Amino acid sequence: MSHVLLMTRLALRNVRAHLVKNLVIGVILAFGTTIVVTGASLIDSLQIAMRKSITTSVTADLQVYDATARDDLALLGDMNFGGSDNGEIPDYATVAKVLAGVPEVAAVLPMGIGNATVFGANELDRTLESLRAANRSGDSALQATLLDRVQRIAGDIRPELDRLDTITSDAEKLAADRAALDRVLAAGFTTEYAADPVGTIDWMDSQVAPLATDGRLAYFRLLGTDLPAFQKHFPRMQISRGTVVPDGTRGILLNESMVEQWLKNPVAREFDAIEKLIDTEGGTIGESGTLYDRVQRLSRQYRRVLYQLDSAEAAELEPLLRKELADDQGDLVALLKAFLLFNDENFKARKAFFYQELAPRIRLYDVNVGDTIPLRAFTKSGYLKSLNVKVYGVYRYTGVAKDDSAAGAYCLIDMPSFRDLYGKMTDQQREELSAIKGAVGAAELTGGSIEDQLFGGGGSVEVEVTQTATLESLDTLSFGRAEDRQQQTFTQAQIEGGVATNIAVFLKDPAKEAAGMAAVKSALDSAGMKLKVVDWKSASGFVGQAAVAIQVVLLIAVIVLFLVALVTINIALVLATLERTGEIGTMRALGAQRPFVLQLIMLESQFVGVAASLFGAGLAWALVGWLGKVGVPAGNDFLSVLFGGKALYPSMAPEHAILGMVLVLVVSFAATLYPAVLAARVPPIVALQGKE
Amino acid sequence: MSAIVELTHVVKDYPLGKLTVRALHDVSIAIHAGEFTAIAGPSGSGKTTILNMIGCMDVPSEGTVRIDGTVTNTLGDAALTDLRLNRIGFIFQTFNLINVLDVYQNVEFPLLLQGTLSASDRKKRVEEMVEKVGITKQMRQRPNELSGGQRQRVAIARALVTNPAIVLADEPTANLDSATGNAIIELMRELNARDHVTFIFSTHDPKVMSCATRLIKVADGKVQ
Numbered sequence: 001m002s003h004v005l006l007m008t009r010l011a012l013r014n015v016r017a018h019l020v021k022n023l024v025i026g027v028i029l030a031f032g033t034t035i036v037v038t039g040a041s042l043i044d045s046l047q048i049a050m051r052k053s054i055t056t057s058v059t060a061d062l063q064v065y066d067a068t069a070r071d072d073l074a075l076l077g078d079m080n081f082g083g084s085d086n087g088e089i090p091d092y093a094t095v096a097k098v099l100a101g102v103p104e105v106a107a108v109l110p111m112g113i114g115n116a117t118v119f120g121a122n123e124l125d126r127t128l129e130s131l132r133a134a135n136r137s138g139d140s141a142l143q144a145t146l147l148d149r150v151q152r153i154a155g156d157i158r159p160e161l162d163r164l165d166t167i168t169s170d171a172e173k174l175a176a177d178r179a180a181l182d183r184v185l186a187a188g189f190t191t192e193y194a195a196d197p198v199g200t201i202d203w204m205d206s207q208v209a210p211l212a213t214d215g216r217l218a219y220f221r222l223l224g225t226d227l228p229a230f231q232k233h234f235p236r237m238q239i240s241r242g243t244v245v246p247d248g249t250r251g252i253l254l255n256e257s258m259v260e261q262w263l264k265n266p267v268a269r270e271f272d273a274i275e276k277l278i279d280t281e282g283g284t285i286g287e288s289g290t291l292y293d294r295v296q297r298l299s300r301q302y303r304r305v306l307y308q309l310d311s312a313e314a315a316e317l318e319p320l321l322r323k324e325l326a327d328d329q330g331d332l333v334a335l336l337k338a339f340l341l342f343n344d345e346n347f348k349a350r351k352a353f354f355y356q357e358l359a360p361r362i363r364l365y366d367v368n369v370g371d372t373i374p375l376r377a378f379t380k381s382g383y384l385k386s387l388n389v390k391v392y393g394v395y396r397y398t399g400v401a402k403d404d405s406a407a408g409a410y411c412l413i414d415m416p417s418f419r420d421l422y423g424k425m426t427d428q429q430r431e432e433l434s435a436i437k438g439a440v441g442a443a444e445l446t447g448g449s450i451e452d453q454l455f456g457g458g459g460s461v462e463v464e465v466t467q468t469a470t471l472e473s474l475d476t477l478s479f480g481r482a483e484d485r486q487q488q489t490f491t492q493a494q495i496e497g498g499v500a501t502n503i504a505v506f507l508k509d510p511a512k513e514a515a516g517m518a519a520v521k522s523a524l525d526s527a528g529m530k531l532k533v534v535d536w537k538s539a540s541g542f543v544g545q546a547a548v549a550i551q552v553v554l555l556i557a558v559i560v561l562f563l564v565a566l567v568t569i570n571i572a573l574v575l576a577t578l579e580r581t582g583e584i585g586t587m588r589a590l591g592a593q594r595p596f597v598l599q600l601i602m603l604e605s606q607f608v609g610v611a612a613s614l615f616g617a618g619l620a621w622a623l624v625g626w627l628g629k630v631g632v633p634a635g636n637d638f639l640s641v642l643f644g645g646k647a648l649y650p651s652m653a654p655e656h657a658i659l660g661m662v663l664v665l666v667v668s669f670a671a672t673l674y675p676a677v678l679a680a681r682v683p684p685i686v687a688l689q690g691k692e
Numbered sequence: 693m694s695a696i697v698e699l700t701h702v703v704k705d706y707p708l709g710k711l712t713v714r715a716l717h718d719v720s721i722a723i724h725a726g727e728f729t730a731i732a733g734p735s736g737s738g739k740t741t742i743l744n745m746i747g748c749m750d751v752p753s754e755g756t757v758r759i760d761g762t763v764t765n766t767l768g769d770a771a772l773t774d775l776r777l778n779r780i781g782f783i784f785q786t787f788n789l790i791n792v793l794d795v796y797q798n799v800e801f802p803l804l805l806q807g808t809l810s811a812s813d814r815k816k817r818v819e820e821m822v823e824k825v826g827i828t829k830q831m832r833q834r835p836n837e838l839s840g841g842q843r844q845r846v847a848i849a850r851a852l853v854t855n856p857a858i859v860l861a862d863e864p865t866a867n868l869d870s871a872t873g874n875a876i877i878e879l880m881r882e883l884n885a886r887d888h889v890t891f892i893f894s895t896h897d898p899k900v901m902s903c904a905t906r907l908i909k910v911a912d913g914k915v916q
Binding site: 590 | 749769774777792793797
């Protein structure tokens with residue numbers, strides 16, 4: 001006990017006596033503690049936010065998919081750009097039944113991952129389509145307006161053809177294109193249209209429409225699922241526009257961020273993007289090369305607005321633009337170009353004007369709620385499949401942190417439609433196909449005598465025909481008719497019975513993920529199903545691995561930091577020990593054993609370590625607390641997914657402080673060990689060598 | 693009466709590169725309890741080496757060193773340290789007080805290392821020793837607040853506080869002015885006479901030598 005008293009007294013006094021050295025060491029250790037505690041808090045908060053963001057929006061706690069799949073499941077994206085092969089689960093219902101028997105499982109949900117494209121028509125296509133409809137309905141006023149819009153688009157394209165003179169290699173085609181536009185722009189064109197509206201529209205469809213700017217191809221990442229069940233199990237999903245897809249019907253829900261990013265009018269989108277860059281990155285158009293270039297490019301996008309205006313709208317808009325720009329010169333084209341060429345001073349005003357005056361006059365989104373869109377996708381067999389699906393609504397995720405977030409920009413589609421695009425037929429479709437085969441007298445050609453059967457005399461094909469179909473008789477069959485398919489309804493058994501690419505598994509206790517995973521795996525193995533079970537991190541793909549990567553980076557940083565600290569502290573202590581040989585020699589001469597000296601030096605550094613780590617942890621607590629209030633801004637969409645929102649709001653748990661302090665004490669201990677051994681080796685004879 | 697310190701045919705060699713330097717040549721000394729012995733000789737004569745042997749800080753190359761009945765030649769570091777703690781008191785030329793401790797704590801230091809006395813006994817003993825050497829008023833002062841003479845008094849108190857069999861003093865007056873040096877020698881003499889403490893000190897000061905009851909002269913590593 002007296003040893004402890006003596007050692008503590010000496011250690012405390014020595015720490016104070018060598019204040020500068022200990023302050024230097026203390027600052028290093030406190031800095032290390034702050035870094036470790038803050039880092040650990042950030043990573044843990046990130047993991048929690050990520051988990052909430054990802055598991056409550058698409059992955060659930062676990063995912064089950066084909067064990068023989070070529071690629072790993074990556075619900076939030078991978079390096080295959082949508083071309084992953086995740087295999088398939090031939091019958092979801094069978095697997096769901098097995099999973100329902102696992103006590104740890106709360107619910108399961110079928111999922112089908114796929115891609116589709118929607119080709120958006122160009123403005124001239126759209127105008128001609130409207131013109132055709134107006135002609136059918138006999139709306140003369142609307143026809144006049146639309147014809148005027150066609151002429152204005154043609155008038156805008158015409159000068160561009162003159163510029164092609166020097167670069168075209170097909171002068172004949174160029175001359176024909178010019179002639180076509182000149183015909184549209186001619187004074188008598190309205191009379192020509194009045195005489196033969198349908199013929200004129202057909203001619204414009206084939207000769208004029210291709211000269212307009214191409215329409216845009218939009219890519220849709222599809223997630224086929226049981227839509228009502230999806231909304232029930234992922235309650236953060238909220239419909240922001242439109243409605244849910246009615247139970248048992250075909251339909252698609254678009255993802256809001258995908259709509260904003262891919263389906264919004266490019267001019268509007270660019271206004272949004274520039275504002276975001278200015279707000280989040282603090283850039284200015286005057287100073288940032290990127291922003292300046294974007295503004296320059298935007299002014300060349302004026303057609304995206306112009307082509308959507310008819311004469312009346314153009315006439316309304318022109319004076320408003322003149323007033324806004326304080327410009328008396330130039331036509332609408334010049335005004336639009338000038339309007340889109342903004343700077344830091346007038347950007348906010350231009351954006352407000354755009355949304356107030358221009359946006360209501362144009363089609364702001366390529367696809368709107370209520371539209372029926374033609375989804376095209378390559379099936380697993382490799383052929384192109386098209387399916388018309390009604391857009392019922394737009395959805396978003398809310399409520400992970402203080403801001404909204406969206407993990408994965410999937411468009412949610414009903415399971416039967418997914419299966420149609422995937423290329424798998426339902427039992428109902430198989431029955432219909434069989435009926436068609438019967439109706440047309442189709443026979444299966446098998447064996448090695450196919451040629452004989454097709455072309456040989458007395459072939460079996462001709463013999464087996466028992467019924468001859470007429471086109472009228474095919475009308476009685478619903479298979480293949482888009483309108484009928486849109487109206488189809490499905491029972492729950494039909495939604496669940498069939499192929500899925502993966503299954504989302506919700507655990508009763510998400511905290512016991514490993515146990516749940518083992519139970520699910522065991523149940524599937526026992527049922528003889530070759531299926532893989534992965535956790536949410538693995539299932540989310542490289543996004544999920546980001547947390548691991550960040551952890552590794554921090555770990556490396558901590559190791560480097562601590563190595564530097566270890567070496568620095570070690571050198572400082574060795575030098576300090578060399579200065580203290582007289583004092584140590586005296587203690588040894590007076591009867592202090594080597595272990596006493598060793599423990600004394602170790603205790604001194606541990607006192608410094610404890611004080612420094614407490615200070616460092618306190619600093620980290622203040623720092624994390626502050627970050628928790630103001631948030632760490634995400635800056636980009638990728639980080640938004642990781643952060644579970646537009647910012648990460650970290651919090652510090654006691655274990656973070658304990659981890660940091662223990663690590664620092666270990667480093668301090670390791671750094672002191674060698675100097676302490678050196679001190680213990682100081683011989684007592686030093687005391688007699690005149691050193692005090 | 694048996695000797696409290698007994699050096700028998702002690703030889704001490706030190707390696708110096710490829711050479712070996714012999715610091716002591718067949719030294720035999722016997723010192724009895726209660727003696728006030730001076731080991732005298734010029735610098736390099738070997739008196740410090742003899743003190744090192746007696747102080748259990750070094751062991752002989754040949755011969756035997758017996759301290760209070762214990763042969764030190766074969767003892768390990770821990771046993772030698774124990775011997776120093778319990779049987780020997782040290783007074784150094786440069787005082788060698790622990791600067792971070794005050795007078796009281798410096799004197800208490802060996803008692804805390806021993807760990808045998810209770811806190812109250814320890815306090816009583818320290819205060820007794822401090823009083824004996826005449827520095828009670830300075831008890832809560834740090835060494836750097838004391839004069840040379842006061843520091844050496846603290847060192848004497850520290851050396852005596854454990855009731856050692858021998859007190860070794862290495863040139864105890866070398867860093868003091870003559871008046872203070874005389875006072876210190878006087879104090880040591882007084883303690884020797886009153887408490888029968890055995891003092892062995894090295895010196896080359898003739899005035900100090902004259903105070904010794906026994907004088908051992910050393911030259912070229914040999915006792916003369």
